[in-house]
Amino acid sequence: MKPSIPRGTRDFGPAEMQKRQYIFNILKTNFQLFGYMPIETPSMENITTLTGKYGEEGDQLIFKVLNSRIHESKDDKKELLKREFNLSLEKSYNSEALTEKALRYDLTVPFARYVVMNHHQLTYPFKRYQIQPVWRADKPQKGRYREFYQCDADVIGSNSLINELELIAMMDKSFSELQIPARIKFNNRKILSGIAEVLNATDKIIDITVAIDKLDKIGKEGVIKELSEKGITTEAIKTLEPLIDLSGSNSEKVNVLKQFLNQSEIGKKGIEEIEFLLNNLNTLTIKHIKIELDITLARGLNYYTGTIFEAKADAGTFTPSILGGGRYDDLTGIFGLKGLSGVGISFGVDRIYDVMEELQLFPKEVNKSSSTTILMAYFGEAEQLHCLKLVSQLRTFGIHAEIYPDVVKKISKQFEYADKKQIPFVGVIGGNEMAKNTIMLKNMNTGTQEEVSLEQLIEIVKQ
């Protein structure tokens, strides 16, 4: 049988893992620096926890888990299962008889579920970070995986926009340390609601933002064409025109929006929030990222109600979205706990990895093929046990030491191993060394070697 893994999933070898852990470590360190504490949730959630939170398209992408042991069901239940199965063949249909569990689609919804279940023992505002894989039944493409890691930081139980500012500061610090030139786009769902209100097209808000978002791809005429195809009236399109043309600095955009939304209460609230963020950005000493108001940013997830974020790399040819996030005023409400507003961001590690690979941003230190400093090599069985003793002594000094486990005919095999793993020192033990209680220490980079005592070896190797 030819081995394979499901499409959209990947193995990570030691080379990839070092780079991945480099990213994880930076993010984790910053999360903790900003006061977030870790949690983990199960890979599987009850499917009812997940459905209805991600929009129509998102729900289709949830990985469902078939109920186990359905073949052991009683006969009358089997009849039900057959009916349910037939229904699910005809249309998108969710049957709890067939599948009551699903792999998590993101980390935010499980987090909200966790908060509700642990409400009584949490201290609010509750700040948590979470680094775990999520699954999406998407068609894999470049930068799109079916299993990928998200690194989320959320704070729940606070309405304050200070949280948004702190998140921006954390993005700046994180992307700065990863050396990724990043452009953060932000918007506010209240603005979008306001626009829909002004246009009298509350149900078309997604279509409108999707169309405007394509401006740089299909041009103004294309946008207008798409809008009318989606059933937006000519009059509404005309009203919308200043927004299609919207450009300039963040404050110029705000001025246009103010005019546009002056009849919409929710729109005005959105502007107020955006202005607060823009006016206070300077207190954050943002030094790395670019921040840009983008009213076409919509984001598919249903639960966002306020600020929304998205980040892309601002260099190279491969620039997928590498971070997303926003404020959700009532995600916990669905689970029965009202009045808890939350806001958070999610770093997409796998795409960050791809971007960093393209821009060659990984430092040399994370490209080592081994962390071992010295390999103890030997000629025969007697020397082997002596080496075993030596490596354990070396390790008490914190020296990363390995012993080649198999007695081989030629010692060159052991040198080859050290060479391939880029181990800088090899200590050779033969009859002579055993008798004199010394070690022949070879420096693999220079090719030179000298006979030394254990103490001398430790001195040399520790440098």
Added chain:
RNA sequence: GUAGGUAUAGCUCAGCUGGUUAGAGCAUCAGAUUGUGGUUCUGAGGGUCGCCGGUUCGAAUCCGGUUACUUACCCCA
């Protein structure tokens, strides 16, 4: 869902308008070198040319189908 592309050795790929026994580089193993790796040299092993069918005296090559992978659209991290 829609539209392209690819499939040949463990890996990356050649293989011309169909013509004997399908090649290269890397990797692997052995030797040159019985106390020494990275360089060099010599040799060896390794393939149902994704699968099924068709055309033909003859198919890795042409045609049809199928599967897998991949890219773009949509949407997303």
